[in-house]
Amino acid sequence: MYVEQATRQQLQDWQEELFANHQRFMSSGLNLDLTRGKPSAAQLSLANVLDGILDGNYFSADGTDTRNYGGLDGLPAMRQLAADMLGVKAEEILVGGNSSLTLMYFSVLFAWQFGLSGPDSAWRHEGAIKFLCPVPGYDRHFAICEKFGIEMVNVPMNNDGPDMDVVEALIRNDPGIKGIWCVPKYSNPTGCIYSANTIERLAKLGSIAAPNFRVFYDNAYAVHDLKDSPAELANIMAFCEKQGTENSVLQFGSTSKITFAGAGVAFMAGSKANLNTMKKHLEIATIGPDKVNQLRHLKMIGNMTELRNHMARHAELLRPRFACALQHLEENFRDSDLGEWSPPDGGYFISFDTRPGLASAVIRLAAEAGVKLTPAGATFPYGKDPDDKNIRLAPSFPTVEDIDRAMAVFCNAVKLASVNQRLGA
């Protein structure tokens, strides 16, 4: 369906048919939800062995009684596993509680309030500061900036990561830019993987940006592949070491979508200097993370081989869900001028761009028909999509049957909104 070249009569015929479909959906009493970027119950059950896995032995291999206080760094074996996941050294890892978001929040807080390179480097002393936000992106990253009054600047997201020409030009011209949010693998929501060139240029930002600038590198989907031979993500710390910019990058990860979404283990990676600063401030806020849960995780997933095997079982559950959603998009929009998307090789989302100005209308129509979609603008800073076109679809949680029904409603809504727009114009 190409609405651009269609005649008025053709558009009116389509509108009639699409609206009839829409009314049929409305009267069928659907109650479906494509908003939730969280694992399904079946995925969570893959880790059910966690509870009880210790068999009464709460001591870790290094002799720590995990039940007692302390251990701000994390258990040595957990640091090693996290290091292997993020491609760094064990001593470059700090293990946190159950939430990498909390580690990101603390990182921004400490940088803002206390400074990551001494008190003079605290962002709060510099008046209005800014973060670069490749868009579309992750709403919870943006929410942290908004909370601290950090101005967010949109940067275009390409298929190989943020548009680095734009990023570098902005940073060269404005020392008030203190950070950039990145999800380098299966980016939320576009699913793209940053190229080696993009990552090398991100690693070089530390040499052109202000000394208190940091790349916030949220590698949330480091091992969350849908295919058997996944693409390798280039190693940002290796590039940093070549450039001498090790202090300019903070990496984050967790097992939230590996074991239990609410009860996993979060961690971050950074240079020795950055980690020492983090710990100096973090030890005021906690006596240490839950080491018993770290030990449970180590018993279940002790090394990368076991981790890859475990993630293959997740992929088995996720693949049919993504396939179903993508098939609807293929069948409805392959030969059309109604929308754009890229099939992701991993992660949790499909990013769909409608014709400009239609995301809100599509989401409203889908809601009328009983299908909840992520609010328009949610993938942009301040919830404002300048083109009102991006919609984040999350197929991990519902059943394939529900995805099938929800996508039928969604595709019809995209078509109907597009036709309505042309006829209104």
Place this chain on the structure above:
Amino acid sequence: MYVEQATRQQLQDWQEELFANHQRFMSSGLNLDLTRGKPSAAQLSLANVLDGILDGNYFSADGTDTRNYGGLDGLPAMRQLAADMLGVKAEEILVGGNSSLTLMYFSVLFAWQFGLSGPDSAWRHEGAIKFLCPVPGYDRHFAICEKFGIEMVNVPMNNDGPDMDVVEALIRNDPGIKGIWCVPKYSNPTGCIYSANTIERLAKLGSIAAPNFRVFYDNAYAVHDLKDSPAELANIMAFCEKQGTENSVLQFGSTSKITFAGAGVAFMAGSKANLNTMKKHLEIATIGPDKVNQLRHLKMIGNMTELRNHMARHAELLRPRFACALQHLEENFRDSDLGEWSPPDGGYFISFDTRPGLASAVIRLAAEAGVKLTPAGATFPYGKDPDDKNIRLAPSFPTVEDIDRAMAVFCNAVKLASVNQRLGA
């Protein structure tokens, strides 16, 4: 032993004998530690049943899949249990991660940065602000204030809690006072229990202090009794309701010294307005606490009866340790002018005051003889004990045998330092 009235000859005889003891201790190669306010391995083992207690069922009574994201408030049953522990209503409870210290840190952070009663109430807008700190007190409370540059003002601690005449006078004269740290039951380290009168007056502070003042009420030892018929703590929220000062108190608690010190469940209590504010800011920093661990705790300790029974088993392990330490103090200092202490009925500490100016010397002597004590001044803001007399003894972690040996060293050190001081004078 009374050094005040002793003759020079008597002091010299004592010095000779005590120094000989000290040398004997030094050559015996002791390596003991009375600094650690943490449970012993035997206490932790009382909760070993936690791992595996779910028997494959991760759904809570209210139908929540505890493995997935969400649940910022905590599971309803966990909120009820925490409410029963703190004497409030379930809807006045917010369940956090594994650390009540983190909830306190976030409370100070949010009050400082964002304001607990709207943006205008943020402490950072008011320049230099102050907290009242009953002394001796808990070093980690003081560390939070120090981190945020909040000036700490010492307030005398009596046997029934902070000297409220002093507290009220200071608050009436200075709207820059924004908080007071309290450990109302088995206060850290004196072990005192705040009287009903003290608690009523704390509840009334909200009517004389600045609107953005809060009582930080850390009820860390709410059920940590050493005796079978423990004293009842008066209910501060009941007093607040009478006064209309519900917004002026934030309460904190956890199961850290009930189940696992590093892997328990923390919670806070507050008015609906305070909790809503907390959640508004907290939801930016986390998607929710570990609900699986909450469910484990509920399976193990579902109600206050089970909790009391469990705490009785802790008391059985703690009583001989406290008894041993107290017996040494009794035998050595009951008839003396060398020090003061009060036998606590619960909690984790014994607070010992030497003659003025001697705490550092005692701690140094004990260290020479292989007994590590909490650093002098640790129980005071900025680590400065103006009288250099308070020493916090923590008998929970070592064996009774080790406490016995350590206390022999300690008592000799107190005597030797006292005699040295008199002879030097």
